[in-house]
Amino acid sequence: MFGKNHQVTEKDVLRALSAVIEPELHRDLVTLNMIKDIRIAGQEVGFTIVLTTPACPLRSQIESEASAAVAALPGVAQVQVNFDANVRTDRRIAGKLDIPVKNILAVGSGKGGVGKTTVAVNLAVALAQMGARVGILDADIYGPNVPMMMGVHVMPSPRDNKLTPPVAYGVEVMSMGFLVPAGEALIWRGPMLHSAIRQLFTDVNWGDLDYIIVDLPPGTGDAQLTLAQSVPLVGGVIVSTPQQVALSDAVRGLAAFRKLEVPILGIVENMAGDVFGSGGGEAAARQLGVPFLGRIMLDAAIRSGGDVGQPIVAVDPDSPQSQAFRQLAQAIAARISVMSMQPDPELRII
Structure with a gap:
C-alpha cells in the first residue's frame, strides 16, 4: 500500500x-x-x-x-x-435557562441519613480535579449543608445585580444556606419555592460550567417537583444505603425521578462496611434495572472532613475512598456523554 x-x-x-x-x-x-x-x-x-x-x-x-x-x-x-x-451541552437548557451551563444533574435519595450531600460534594470536587468546570447548588431547603462541607460561609459581593458564587476546591458554590440566617427554618411551598429554586439558577453569575450538581432535599417532595419543572435535568443520581432495606428507599427515589421524566444515571451505595454491611444498593440497582455506579465504604475521615469543610477527595486524594469518589465521577460523566449522543431525548429516559 x-x-x-x-x-x-x-x-x-x-x-x-x-x-x-x-x-x-x-x-x-x-x-x-x-x-x-x-x-x-x-x-x-x-x-x-x-x-x-x-x-x-x-x-x-x-x-x-x-x-x-x-x-x-x-x-x-x-x-x-x-x-x-469538550463536554456536550444538554440542548434543552438553552430553551429554558439563560445560563452558561452545559449539564444539570441532581443527586437525591429516598430518605435522609444516607450521606447524600457528602456524595454530592465529593463528586463535584472530584470532577473539578479531573479538569471539568463544576458548580454545586444546594437546593436542600430543610438543611442546607453544602456550605459547611465545602468550607464556605459567605458570598462575594453581587455583580451586575446577580449573586456571585464563592469558589472552593475549584467548584462554584451556591446554597439556600447563604440566603437565610443561620438556624432559621424555611417553610416554603408552591410558587414561593418554585421562584426561589429558579432564582438560584438565573440570578447567579455562574461561570461557563460543564456540570452543575444539585443536592436535593431527602425524600420526594415539593423541591424535587419544582426543580424538575424549573430546569432541564440531564439525569438523576440516587444515593442509597448498603442494607437490604435500601431497595424500598431506592424505589421511592427512582419513582420520583421517573414520574418527573428525569433519566436515571444510576445508584450509589454509600456507607458500606462492617457496621452496615454491603450489597443493598447494588442489589437494588440490579432489581430495578438501572446502572450501579459504585460503592463508597464507611470511613470516619469522610465524615470528619465534611464537618470541617475539607472534602476527603481534596485533602486525602490518594485514599481508597477518594479513588472511589473519582471512579464514581467518571462513571457519571461517562453516562452523561453516552446519553448526549442519542438524538432522540426520549431514548435518554430509562
Missing part, C-alpha cells in the same frame, strides 16, 4: 484513527470528530483527541489504541497523543 520512502500524511493518520473505536460511544474517533491538530514532522506524528468529558474513565485505553494505530503506519517512529475535552 505504501512505498518504501512513503512520507506519512494527515490522510494516512485519519485513516488509521478511523479504526479506533470509542469504547462507550461505539463509533470511531474520526466519525465522532474527536481528532484535531494533527502534526507531522518527519517520522514524528502528534494529534489531539477531544474527549466528551475530562473525566473520561477509558482515557488510557483510547490513548493506547490510538497511539498503536498511528505507530503502525510505515514511516512513523514516534507518536505524541495530547488530550482536550
